[in-house]
Amino acid sequence: MTHSASHTHHTSEHHHPPADPRRWAALALICVAQFMLILDVTVVNVALPDMAAALDLDRETLTWVVTAYTLCFGGLMLLGGRLADALGARRTLLAGLAVFTAASLVTGLAGNAAMLLGGRIAQGVGAALLSPAALSIVTTTFHDGERNKALGVWAAIGGSGAAAGVLIGGALTDGPGWQWVFFINVPIGLAVLAALPTLVPARAPQPARLDVPGALLVTAGTGSLIYGLVEAGDSGWGDSATVLPLAAAVMLYGCFAVVERASRAPLMDLRMFTRRPVLAGAFLMLIATGVLIAYFFLGSVYLQHVRGFSPLKTGLVFLPVAVATGLGAHLGSRLVGRIGSRTVAVGGMAIAAAGSVPLTRLSADSSVYAGLLPGFVVASVGLGAVFVTATTTALGMVEHHEAGLASGVVNTFHEVGGSIGVAVVSTVAATGIEGNSIGGFTNAFTVCTLAATASAVLALGLVPRGKPQMTGDPHVH
Structure with a gap:
């Protein structure tokens, strides 16, 4: 960015339109919508055993119930961000919420695996439209x-929503039935759809071209990657059923890079990843979400399959985890501006690794409340701080008109991280999930511990030392 452009940009910062008196009410509603999206990443976890029994689902299908949603959510997020810029953030948000609400109804009514997975895919499409548009409106x-406060609230919703999903999923599954983990979205979605237009003003859209081939390639590449990772649990890492999808993923990602470089209006400017703050934010989001969502998946199956917990009791175990994740995000939003991104990122990952160590020593009869729960809580505080650090680091260097696209990049890695995390631990823990043996679970928790430890070390060199400048419009450094 040139000095003259920088000067123009900084000068314009002092000419904001008058603050909308409805902005905090709008933030509350937008956060409710975002909470539903994040909730649906984990709300199914506790319901998985009941779903499997009702619809005769195997381990691979159960894994896809979780990952089909996050795959489409993440894979189409960049296109959703560009649509928010091209069509207007409010219009895109409302369209996404309508699709998500309708898909939730379809998923709850599912009588077989195909309808269930189809509904989850449609939920992911709706979420990919809604989430980047919502964050664009916030920024x-x-x-x-005020922006740091608003982004802090947003990050806390993202962190605690995933954990709260397990509690809500347990209560609904034990009560009216697993279908209600989806039905619950319908009245809430309709209420938010009715109220949002009165609180969020329409803004003029930005002219933008849509890179549909790029969106399809990156989604197909991630889908192929996840298919290969899940297949490895049954076929082994050297089998062609595993190797071919993984090789196809590499090829599709390569094609995506070629298409983006040749496109006049690329979905993602790959040069953004040569800027350390964007690369660091994407990396932190990928790992933190992968570890956290993997823990909910593993913890839910372990508690119900191995320890015989009911869905509600399983959900209650995760209540302190919800609080811890939100607390970590709150602390992270305070600390990033004071001690800088690098210190918070490294510290958060180190805390997550330390909390994960007790999980590698679980046994079939060890205390859930003295081993599993404290480990989850400590790890979640660290991961909550990493979430907000990832967001503020990446968004600290984009201009006002790129807010939708930048939020799409950050959220893409959030959802892709969840998909990859669940796929990896499902494969590593395959023997534990299918045979109720403890060894598969401890192996999977060990992989998560190693991932958090390695990420803390990598963050030392990758995350910039400075403090994100999130006052005024986001800056480009």
Whole structure:
């Protein structure tokens, strides 16, 4: 960015439109919508055993119930961000919410695996439209000191929503039945759809071309990657059923890079990843989400299959985890501005690794409340801080008109991380999930511990030392 452009940009910061008095009410509703999306990443976890019994689902299908949603959510997120810029954030948000709400109804009514997975895919499409548009509205509605507060609330919703999903999923599965983990979205979605237009003003869309081939390639590449990772649990890492999808994923990602470089309006400017703050934010989001969602998946199956917990009791175990994740995000939002991104990122990952160590020593009769729960809580505090660090680090260097696309990049790695995390631990823990043996689970928790430890070390060199400048419009450094 040139000095003259920088000067123009900084000068414009002092001419914000008057603050909309409805902005905090709008933030509350937008956060409710986002909470539903994040909830649906984990709300199914506790319901998986009941779903498997009702619809005769095997381990691979159960894994896809979780990952089909996050795959489409993440894979189409970049296109959703560009649509928010091209069509207007409010219009894109409302369209996404309508699709998500309708898909939730379809998923709850599913009588077989195909309808269930189809509904989850449609939920992911709706979420990919809604989430980047929502974050774009937040970053363009709030200015100066208020923006950090608004983004802190957003990060806390993202962190705690995933954990709260397990509790809510347990209560609904034990009560009216697993279908209600999806039905619950319908009245809430309709209420938010009715109220949002009165609180969020329409803004003029930005002219933008849509890179549909790029969106399809990156989604297909991630889908192929996850298919290969899941297949390895049954076929082994050297089998062609595993190797071919993984090789196809590499090829599809390569094609995506070629298409993006040749496109006049690429979905993602790959040069963004030569900027350390964007690369660091994407990396932190990928690992933190992968570890956290993997823990919910593993913990839910372990508690119900191995320890015989009911869905509600399993959900209650995760209540302190929800609080811990939100607390970590809150602390992270305070600390990033004071001690910088690198220290918070490294510290958060180190805390996550330390909390994960007791999980590698679980036994079939060890205390859930003295081993599993404290480990989850400590790890979640660290991961919550990493979430907010990833967001503020990546968004600290984009301009006002790129808010939708930048939020799409950050959220893409959030959802892709969840998909990859669940696929990896499902494969590593395959013997534990299918045979109720403890060894598969401890192996999977060990992989998570090693991932958090390695990420803490990598963050030392990757995350910039400075403090993200999130006052005014986001800066480009």
